[in-house]
Amino acid sequence: MLSALSIQNYALISKLEIDFNKGFSVLTGETGAGKSIILGALSLILGQRADSKSIKQGKDKCIIEGVFDIASYDLESFFTEQSWEYDAQHCIIRREIHVSGKSRAFINDTPVALNDMKELVGRLIDVHSQHQNLLLGDDRFQMRVLDALTGQADLLSAYRQTYNRYVAAQKQLNVLKKEAENSRLEEDYLRYQYKQLDEAHLKTGEQTLLEQEIEMLSHVEEIKSKLFSVSQLLTNEEHGIVLQLKEALSATQSIQKIYPPAQETIERLESAYLDIKDLSTEIESREENMEYDPQRLSLLNERLDMLFSLQQKHRVRSVEELIAIRDDMEKKLSSIEHSEEQIAAREKEVETIYTQVLLFAGQISEIRRKTARQLEKDLTNKVSVLGMPNMQFSCRLEQKPQVDSYGLDAVTFLFSANKNVAMMPVSQIASGGEISRLMLGVKALIAGAMALPSIIFDEIDTGVSGEIADKMGDIMKALGTVMQVITITHLPQIAAKGDHHYFVYKNDTQDATETNIRLLSHDERIREIAQMLSGSNLTEAAIANAKELLTGI
Numbered sequence: 001m002l003s004a005l006s007i008q009n010y011a012l013i014s015k016l017e018i019d020f021n022k023g024f025s026v027l028t029g030e031t032g033a034g035k036s037i038i039l040g041a042l043s044l045i046l047g048q049r050a051d052s053k054s055i056k057q058g059k060d061k062c063i064i065e066g067v068f069d070i071a072s073y074d075l076e077s078f079f080t081e082q083s084w085e086y087d088a089q090h091c092i093i094r095r096e097i098h099v100s101g102k103s104r105a106f107i108n109d110t111p112v113a114l115n116d117m118k119e120l121v122g123r124l125i126d127v128h129s130q131h132q133n134l135l136l137g138d139d140r141f142q143m144r145v146l147d148a149l150t151g152q153a154d155l156l157s158a159y160r161q162t163y164n165r166y167v168a169a170q171k172q173l174n175v176l177k178k179e180a181e182n183s184r185l186e187e188d189y190l191r192y193q194y195k196q197l198d199e200a201h202l203k204t205g206e207q208t209l210l211e212q213e214i215e216m217l218s219h220v221e222e223i224k225s226k227l228f229s230v231s232q233l234l235t236n237e238e239h240g241i242v243l244q245l246k247e248a249l250s251a252t253q254s255i256q257k258i259y260p261p262a263q264e265t266i267e268r269l270e271s272a273y274l275d276i277k278d279l280s281t282e283i284e285s286r287e288e289n290m291e292y293d294p295q296r297l298s299l300l301n302e303r304l305d306m307l308f309s310l311q312q313k314h315r316v317r318s319v320e321e322l323i324a325i326r327d328d329m330e331k332k333l334s335s336i337e338h339s340e341e342q343i344a345a346r347e348k349e350v351e352t353i354y355t356q357v358l359l360f361a362g363q364i365s366e367i368r369r370k371t372a373r374q375l376e377k378d379l380t381n382k383v384s385v386l387g388m389p390n391m392q393f394s395c396r397l398e399q400k401p402q403v404d405s406y407g408l409d410a411v412t413f414l415f416s417a418n419k420n421v422a423m424m425p426v427s428q429i430a431s432g433g434e435i436s437r438l439m440l441g442v443k444a445l446i447a448g449a450m451a452l453p454s455i456i457f458d459e460i461d462t463g464v465s466g467e468i469a470d471k472m473g474d475i476m477k478a479l480g481t482v483m484q485v486i487t488i489t490h491l492p493q494i495a496a497k498g499d500h501h502y503f504v505y506k507n508d509t510q511d512a513t514e515t516n517i518r519l520l521s522h523d524e525r526i527r528e529i530a531q532m533l534s535g536s537n538l539t540e541a542a543i544a545n546a547k548e549l550l551t552g553i
Contacts, residue, residue, distance in 0.1 A: 001454045001484035002125060003090070004067040007041045009059040012515040018502065019519075024480025026495045027488045027517070028528060029504030034515030035488050038504065039127070039458055042066070044095045046125060047118025050103040065094040068124050078120070084110055093121060126453045128436040128460065136439045137427030142411045145442055146395065148449040150371045152364070159360040163405055166353040173346045180339040187336055190329055197326040200310060207319045210304045217300070220292040227287035234280035242280055245273040361407040365397070368409055372397055375445070383441035385471050387464040388434065392416040392423050436460040437472070444475050447482040454484035461491045473497035492532040496549035501525045525550065 007016040012034055029035055044050060044064045055062045068091045079086035085108045094106040095117075105117040128136075136142070147156055183190070216223065234241045249269040256262045307319060314325050335342075372395035380393050394414040414423035417434050426435060436457055443452060457476070461469055473494040479485050480499060489495055501520045506513055520528060526546045527538070534542035 001069045002066055002486070003069050005038075005042065006063070006065040007038070008064075009056040009062040010041045010064065011037045011054055011056065012506070012513055013037060013041065014056060014512075014514055016516060018517050020484070020486065021500050022480075022484055023499035024477045024485045024497065025487070025500040025502060026498035027486065027502045027504055028490070028495050028532065031490075033504045033506050034517075035504045036458075037515050038517065039456070039488065042125075042456075043127065044097065045093045045117070046121050046127065047105075047114055050095070050097045050101075052097060052099050052101045055097060055099055059099070061096055061098045063094065063096050065092065066121075067092050070124065073123060075120075075123070078123075082107075082112070082116060084108060084112070091120075091124075093117060122453070124453050125456065126439075127456045128439050128458065136413070136435055136442065137425070139411060140406075142395075142413050143406050143409070145446055146368055146371055146375065146411055148446045149375055150364075150367050151449075152367055155360065155364060155367075159357070159364055159407060160405060162353065162356050162360055163403065166350065166357050169346065169350045169353055173343070173350050176339070176343050176346055180336070180343060183332065183336045183339065187333075190332060190336075194326065194329040194333060197310065197322060197329065200306065200322075202307075202319050202323050202326065204320055204323065207304070207307055210300055210307070214297065214300045214304065217293060217297040220290055224287055224290045227283055227290065231280060231284045231287055234276060234283070242273070242277050245269060245276060249273055357403055358408075361403055361409075364407050365399070365409050368397060368407075368411075372411075378445055379438075379441050382444060382475070383438055385468065386437045386440070386475075387468045388417050388437065390417070390419045392421075393438075394423055440472070440475055440479070443483070444479055447479050452483050454486065455479075457485070457487045457489075459488055459490065461487075461489050461494055465491065466493075469493040490532070492529045492546065492549060495525075495532060496529055496546070501528065503528055522550075 001022060002020050004017070004019045007013045009015075016038070027035055027038075040054070041062075041064045045066045069089065070087075070091045071089050075091075076086050076088070087108065092106075092108055094109075096104045096106075098104075103114065105112050105114050107117060107120065150156070232240070235243075237243065249266065252262050252266050252269060256266060307322075310322055311317060311319075314322060316322060316325065375395050376393055380391060383393070384391050392415070396412045396414055398410045398412070399408050400410050413426045415426045415434075415438060416423040426438065437460060439455070440457065440460065443455060446452070461472060464472065469491045470493045473491075474497065476485050476487055476494070477497045477499075487494060487498070495501060501524075502517055503520050503524070504515065504517045506515055508514075526543060529546035529549060530542040531538055533545055
């Protein structure tokens with residue numbers, strides 16, 4: 001519901017702030033007082049086209065801000081999809097129009113696209129006037145009305161969940177088919193690439209070992225020379241380390257009997273002697289076996305070149321990455337080989353879910369047909385007394401060629417206000433006043449069955465009076481018990497039924513004329529309704545009649 005409205009620098013309004021309440025509220029005021037100005041300002045946060053000419057003369061911009069109570073509308077998922085800040089209780093919607101023509105929209109102080117704001121506010125407020133036929137002509141709203149009257153919320157929810165599963169499964173099937181088609185087109189090339197990598201017999205760490213061996217074979221002479229030098233240092237018959245260790249061991253052994261601590265030195269020298277002698281033998285053997293092998297070097301270089309070539313081809317920098325690519329290709333080829341099986345299994349799943357969808361859709365269609373006939377009867381009875389005694393109404397259901405989130409049915413509300421005039425879709429034939437009364441009847445029927453946006457009726461009572469106005473007021477007052485209803489009216493019979501009464505008026509200042517609005521007290525309501533009854537010449541009889549209207553509610 002609309003909790004508060006703030007208007008700055010719009011038309012004849014410098015600054016206006018007003019709080020609104022639950023229930024049925026009426027707005028009255030003399031013709032030209034500015035009721036349409038307030039409604040025009042409100043239309044800006046409904047996403048209507050902005051006109052910089054509406055900005056108050058001499059000001060740079062106008063600002064319209066509405067505070068909405070959204071607790072009953074379950075909008076968290078919508079806010080999440082839009083990445084907006086979500087408050088479960090309140091939502092602040094603001095529109096700024098600059099004199100340059102630039103327009104900006106905000107939801108909870110976050111800049112948003114105008115269409116996104118329009119979509120949100122469309123769920124919160126529904127305006128009906130002589131010039132605006134908005135929600136009732138929307139086939140989605142018509143379907144929601146019909147579904148609300150079926151009383152089958154659980155069945156409808158089960159259908160939508162099953163339908164969403166069907167859509168998801170069909171999407172996955174399409175992806176599988178597309179992937180299979182693309183894979184088949186590239187299968188030969190993929191097999192060629194895989195074969196090339198597989199026949200390369202790639203091994204983890206191979207590149208490093210190849211590079212090390214190539215480096216070694218490229219420096220054979222230098223290595224042999226250094227190994228020979230080391231061998232000579234260890235085994236030279238005159239000054240070799242092995243010989244000197246042996247002499248040191250012999251000298252130490254000669255004093256073992258007279259110097260017992262020498263035993264430890266002997267053991268360490270023996271260990272060092274054996275290690276160095278063994279090492280010298282190993283180095284000598286390596287030096288003898290180290291030979292330049294041009295054939296082996298050529299093979300190693302060819303292998304390394306092949307690895308580099310594969311890396312360059314696949315745009316990677318290591319053998320490990322090539323192995324990963326090879327394994328991925330193997331999986332893709334396996335998937336191609338089994339794609340027909342996967343597609344067949346997914347098609348069976350889609351078919352199974354689709355059968356469930358059709359079963360639910362058929363049940364819903366049957367219920368809707370019965371509900372549609374009752375809707376025609378109830379709505380005709382409710383609206384015909386509102387100044388349209390000859391109205392005709394039909395809820396036409398047609399089967400669509402393909403299911404969607406609403407099922408198999410397409411719904412159209414057909415309407416005619418007069419005898420012998422063929423019914424046509426509401427959006428094409430009904431006038432503003434007629435569609436407003438029709439909407440009043442529709443909402444009276446579904447009130448309480450679904451979370452409805454607040455509704456604003458702009459002079460819905462045009463052309464009616466007396467008993468019809470009284471019945472119209474009764475319907476709006478009853479609606480006000482389950483939703484917020486705001487009505488701009490010129491009829492005292494309707495104004496008297498309001499739970500809250502707002503008065504729109506003009507103030508003439510030294511510099512300009514200003515439009516304003518205030519909530520009337522009980523005594524002020526009596527005088528306002530009396531003036532609506534008698535005109536500017538306020539009489540005691542009119543005051544008495546006003547009191548009677550108010551107390552008779």
